[in-house]
Amino acid sequence: MLEPTKASLSESKALNPSSLSPLPQTKSTCPVETTLKAIGGRWKVLILRELFPGVKRFGELHRSIQGITQKMLTQQLREMEQDGLIHRHVYPQIPPKVEYSLTEKGESLKPILLSMHAWGEQFVDLPLETD
Amino acid sequence: MLEPTKASLSESKALNPSSLSPLPQTKSTCPVETTLKAIGGRWKVLILRELFPGVKRFGELHRSIQGITQKMLTQQLREMEQDGLIHRHVYPQIPPKVEYSLTEKGESLKPILLSMHAWGEQFVDLPLETD
DNA sequence: TCCCTTAGTATCTTTTTGGGTAGTACCTTA
DNA sequence: TAAGGTACTACCCAAAAAGATACTAAGGGA
Numbered sequence: 534m535l536e537p538t539k540a541s542l543s544e545s546k547a548l549n550p551s552s553l554s555p556l557p558q559t560k561s562t563c564p565v566e567t568t569l570k571a572i573g574g575r576w577k578v579l580i581l582r583e584l585f586p587g588v589k590r591f592g593e594l595h596r597s598i599q600g601i602t603q604k605m606l607t608q609q610l611r612e613m614e615q616d617g618l619i620h621r622h623v624y625p626q627i628p629p630k631v632e633y634s635l636t637e638k639g640e641s642l643k644p645i646l647l648s649m650h651a652w653g654e655q656f657v658d659l660p661l662e663t664d
Numbered sequence: 665m666l667e668p669t670k671a672s673l674s675e676s677k678a679l680n681p682s683s684l685s686p687l688p689q690t691k692s693t694c695p696v697e698t699t700l701k702a703i704g705g706r707w708k709v710l711i712l713r714e715l716f717p718g719v720k721r722f723g724e725l726h727r728s729i730q731g732i733t734q735k736m737l738t739q740q741l742r743e744m745e746q747d748g749l750i751h752r753h754v755y756p757q758i759p760p761k762v763e764y765s766l767t768e769k770g771e772s773l774k775p776i777l778l779s780m781h782a783w784g785e786q787f788v789d790l791p792l793e794t795d
Numbered sequence: 796t797c798c799c800t801t802a803g804t805a806t807c808t809t810t811t812t813g814g815g816t817a818g819t820a821c822c823t824t825a
Numbered sequence: 826t827a828a829g830g831t832a833c834t835a836c837c838c839a840a841a842a843a844g845a846t847a848c849t850a851a852g853g854g855a
Contacts, residue, residue: 564784565709565777571787573704575813578696591832602814607833617787627821628831638787645783646696648776653695656702656748656769706843722802733844738803758851759801 571616572642576601576609581635581642584619588634618642702747703773707732707740712766712773715750719765749773 572578579598583589589597595606610633613619618639624630703709710729714720720728726737741764744750749770755761 563710563713564781565713567784567787568780569704569709573700578700579694582694582696592830595832602816603833604815605813608813623832626831628823629821629833631832641783641786645776645779648779649699650695652772652776653698653702655772657695657698723800726802733846734803735805735845736843739843754802757801759853760803760851762802 568642568645571618572646574609574612576605577613578646580606580609580613581618581639581646584633584635584639585643588632590633591631594633613639699773699776702749703777705740705743707736708744709777711737711740711744712749712770712777715764715766715770716774719763721764722762725764744770 572581576598579601580594583594583597591606591610594610595601595603598606610619610621614621616638617636620632620634620636622632622634624632703712707729710732711725714725714728722737722741725741726732726734729737741750741752745752748767751763751765751767753763753765755763
């Protein structure tokens with residue numbers, strides 16, 4: 534994605550030579566779609582936001598993010614952990630103590646989120662559904 | 665979003681003063697979520713990609729984007745038009761001739777998509793589902 | 796007649812996503 | 826006992842999104 538598609542491959546040779554390098558095409562997923570999958574979950578950008586300042590526990594996240602259920606928080610955290618965006622550190626104790634923090638991968642999303650934030654602020658009059 | 669949430673509002677005063685400005689909170693939508701809505705549709709980033717080089721007609725887009733149905737293409741184009749990302753120019757003729765092009769808003773998404781592309785390429789080993 | 800071109804629309808089905816709700820285990824305190 | 830704390834799990838359902846398929850209108854050509 535953002536690399537040539539089938540029709541533009543023959544006529545956009547001069548467009549971006551680096552995108553014509555013989556990289557193996559990963560199935561049908563373009564890199565932008567990869568990134569979208571990583572951050573596109575219902576609550577993921579809000580969770581990322583909460584973790585940028587540092588380590589947080591489940592309960593803190595739950596209280597911080599308005600409207601999220603325990604179930605959805607668990608689900609999204611598990612996905613993000615699986616995707617390598619966050620660490621999940623379980624302390625062997627009762628009551629349970631689990632801490633979440635960003636990985637390097639997770640932290641590297643910050644510039645993207647900041648530019649998305651800026652864009653979204655700029656086009657706040659965008660006639661998008663405000664749910 | 666990326667502005668303080670309820671828990672961090674009282675304890676992160678020194679974090680980012682500009683985010684504490686008395687801006688009216690738009691419902692529950694943070695700017696990042698606004699941007700995500702704009703580009704998050706199933707086929708939208710692929711369509712944006714096709715329109716960056718310039719004007720395209722429906723059939724060109726349909727042939728360029730592998731796997732998309734006419735129905736989905738129409739639907740996504742209509743949403744993007746409504747969101748102000750693209751122009752839809754109808755020529756009064758038979759057979760129908762309709763051209764699509766990016767608005768300034770649409771074009772302003774390019775840096776974001778490029779950085780998302782770079783991130784996605786860098787973390788191509790991300791254990792995301794490769795559908 | 797059939798097929799092609801253009802850019803759709805209408806209807807139905809399937810898949811995916813998100814949420815609701817009740818429950819778990821162990822501890823402490825009133 | 827009940828209520829609170831911790832961080833989940835299991836099951837079910839509704840809504841949303843995506844897709845499948847057939848059709849439309851007007852023109853042209855074999």
